[in-house]
Amino acid sequence: MIRDLLFAGHRLSGQGDTRLRRGIALAVLEGVAGAAMYLPLILLLQEVAAGTVTPLRISTCALAMLACMLLRIMAGHIGMPMLFAGAYAMMGEARLRVADHLRHVPMGWFTRQRSGDLSARLTSDLELIEHLWSHFLGSFVSGLAMPLALMLFLAWVDWRLVLVVLAGLPLAWIALAWTQHVVARPGERLIAASAAAQSALLEYVQGIAVIRSFGRFGEAWRHLVAVLDEQHAALVAVEAKPTPWLVSYGFLLEAGYIGLVFAGVWWLADDTLTPLTLVAFLVVAVPVYRQLFEVGLATMMLRFSRRALRRIEALLAVPLLPEPDAGKARSPVDHDIVFDGVRFAYDGGDGAVLDGVSCTIPARGLTAVVGPSGAGKTTLVNLIARLWDVQEGSIRLGGVDLREIGTGELHRHVALVFQDVVLFSGTVLDNLRLGRPEACREEVTAAARRAQAHDFIEALPQGYATVLDEGGASLSGGERQRISIARALLKDAPILLLDEATASVDPSAEAEIQRAIAELARGRTVVVIAHRLKNVRHADHILVMEHGRLVEQGRHDDLLLQGGLYAHLWSRQQVAQGWRVGTM
Numbered sequence: 001m002i003r004d005l006l007f008a009g010h011r012l013s014g015q016g017d018t019r020l021r022r023g024i025a026l027a028v029l030e031g032v033a034g035a036a037m038y039l040p041l042i043l044l045l046q047e048v049a050a051g052t053v054t055p056l057r058i059s060t061c062a063l064a065m066l067a068c069m070l071l072r073i074m075a076g077h078i079g080m081p082m083l084f085a086g087a088y089a090m091m092g093e094a095r096l097r098v099a100d101h102l103r104h105v106p107m108g109w110f111t112r113q114r115s116g117d118l119s120a121r122l123t124s125d126l127e128l129i130e131h132l133w134s135h136f137l138g139s140f141v142s143g144l145a146m147p148l149a150l151m152l153f154l155a156w157v158d159w160r161l162v163l164v165v166l167a168g169l170p171l172a173w174i175a176l177a178w179t180q181h182v183v184a185r186p187g188e189r190l191i192a193a194s195a196a197a198q199s200a201l202l203e204y205v206q207g208i209a210v211i212r213s214f215g216r217f218g219e220a221w222r223h224l225v226a227v228l229d230e231q232h233a234a235l236v237a238v239e240a241k242p243t244p245w246l247v248s249y250g251f252l253l254e255a256g257y258i259g260l261v262f263a264g265v266w267w268l269a270d271d272t273l274t275p276l277t278l279v280a281f282l283v284v285a286v287p288v289y290r291q292l293f294e295v296g297l298a299t300m301m302l303r304f305s306r307r308a309l310r311r312i313e314a315l316l317a318v319p320l321l322p323e324p325d326a327g328k329a330r331s332p333v334d335h336d337i338v339f340d341g342v343r344f345a346y347d348g349g350d351g352a353v354l355d356g357v358s359c360t361i362p363a364r365g366l367t368a369v370v371g372p373s374g375a376g377k378t379t380l381v382n383l384i385a386r387l388w389d390v391q392e393g394s395i396r397l398g399g400v401d402l403r404e405i406g407t408g409e410l411h412r413h414v415a416l417v418f419q420d421v422v423l424f425s426g427t428v429l430d431n432l433r434l435g436r437p438e439a440c441r442e443e444v445t446a447a448a449r450r451a452q453a454h455d456f457i458e459a460l461p462q463g464y465a466t467v468l469d470e471g472g473a474s475l476s477g478g479e480r481q482r483i484s485i486a487r488a489l490l491k492d493a494p495i496l497l498l499d500e501a502t503a504s505v506d507p508s509a510e511a512e513i514q515r516a517i518a519e520l521a522r523g524r525t526v527v528v529i530a531h532r533l534k535n536v537r538h539a540d541h542i543l544v545m546e547h548g549r550l551v552e553q554g555r556h557d558d559l560l561l562q563g564g565l566y567a568h569l570w571s572r573q574q575v576a577q578g579w580r581v582g583t584m
């Protein structure tokens with residue numbers, strides 16, 4: 001199991017760490033030195049029995065014991081920091097590998113994950129393994145090395161007594177294996193309960209405003225209490241269930257001590273053992289049992305760590321979006337986008353969200369995607385960024401199938417502005433530079449000006465250096481959207497996919513955003529999901545979606561003349577707008 005966990009370190013981090021190996025070697029030395037400490041004592045007792053002890057012998061033995069003790073302390077003192085450094089470096093690397101892997105996982109995978117479970121894997125599971133390597137492995141290895149080495153040394157003094165000391169070990173080991181079996185189910189329960197508790201706490205904190213506004217505080221609270229109660233019960237069970245079996249393990253282990261007394265007295269009687277040898281065994285058997293018991297307890301932790309490890313390895317095993325073979329990746333030469341008989345269902349199921357969609361989005365122009373809610377507009381746009389792969393048909397960018405373009409290359413060509421703008425904690429400047437970290441200050445301000453964001457950023461307390469709250473909560477919806485447009489402008493990608501903000505924006509902010517979008521569309525391929533048709537009147541091309549199908553396409557005036565869905569949606573929005581104006 002230890003081997004498995006050690007090699008797993010390599011597997012998780014993709015590299016070994018010599019400090020970890022040296023730390024483990026020093027832990028073995030620590031255990032052996034701890035065992036060797038008892039040798040001078042035993043030799044001395046034998047000399048006392050033989051009547052050959054001298055003052056010089058006594059001081060030599062005392063010095064030898066001191067040397068062993070110093071060696072043990074030094075090995076621990078040097079080995080521990082090595083283990084810490086090696087483990088933290090390896091786990092740092094493992095965290096980056098997991099994060100990098102998740103970067104390439106299809107988005108669909110995330111929608112099926114419970115956020116609490118995912119965050120538990122990325123935090124507590126990884127921490128458990130880190131703790132295992134940094135704090136636990138050293139004590140476990142030295143704790144195992146000490147009794148083993150001591151028994152080997154003592155076998156040279158009297159192998160019969162060694163066998164008696166360890167007589168209870170096979171049965172004790174069976175009891176330990178049973179303990180691990182008994183704890184398996186409560187362990188699973190605890191992992192599930194902890195993930196559920198983490199999810200519930202996250203949901204509670206994130207949704208606290210909604211919970212309050214709907215007056216559902218009591219229900220939310222009751223749910224939280226129930227989940228936390230379950231976690232508490234699972235914690236108690238995981239400690240209580242294995243206890244009787246752990247006690248049996250300790251009892252069977254130490255049963256050898258009774259055997260030692262009886263066998264010792266027996267062999268004393270037939271003169272095959274000296275009293276002082278028996279005393280020596282009775283003295284050293286106590287720390288041997290203590291260490292073996294500790295090691296047994298520790299295997300329980302190993303078991304949990306192994307489970308945590310499997311969960312992290314499962315993350316690394318999530319299949320990635322297939323990449324083109326090395327050397328076969330192609331780059332798009334132009335930026336027109338062609339949908340050719342595209343069919344797409346989330347999770348690859350039967351319920352197609354896009355069905356038989358074929359169209360051409362011309363390069364360097366503004367294309368709007370419109371249609372009723374749930375028509376498949378967001379899905380269509382997300383497929384261009386290859387957040388998922390289509391199940392049938394193909395999407396070609398500049399004549400190249402998206403699947404033949406490496407994801408890194410594709411991301412260089414495409415910038416996304418989501419409706420739910422994600423801002424990270426950090427300064428406004430950091431957030432703007434997300435798309436191009438090397439951009440100089442002048443480039444950043446120029447992008448912000450073009451996105452109509454410069455003025456409000458300058459008005460913030462520290463301007464561009466203002467530290468944003470998590471998620472940019474201190475900004476309005478329109479301000480967040482303009483920051484994300486500036487971010488996309490700074491990235492300067494030739495294709496921009498944009499989900500237009502609606503509800504969160506007041507009319508003057510909306511006008512500013514429209515100006516920013518018009519600015520973006522100059523010389524770029526811009527695809528915008530438009531919720532207000534008045535904003536797309538001047539688009540070069542309009543795609544009208546309904547129930548996952550492309551039902552109409554063309555320019556505003558042509559679509560109005562056709563008198564189809566677009567014309568219908570247009571007249572409805574005109575009426576709604578007139579109604580709003582009339583009621584003001």
Ligand SMILES: Nc1ncnc2c1ncn2[C@@H]1O[C@H](COP(=O)(O)OP(=O)(O)OP(=O)(O)O)[C@@H](O)[C@H]1O
Binds near residue numbers: 111
């Ligand atoms: N991640 C997902 N997993 C499963 N189904 C999804 C997912 N995202 C969207 N859907 C479903 O796909 C259909 C199309 O959704 P989509 O978001 O593409 O529509 P939309 O036209 O952008 O809608 P809206 O204007 O309301 O944003 C809907 O029925 C929606 O429930």
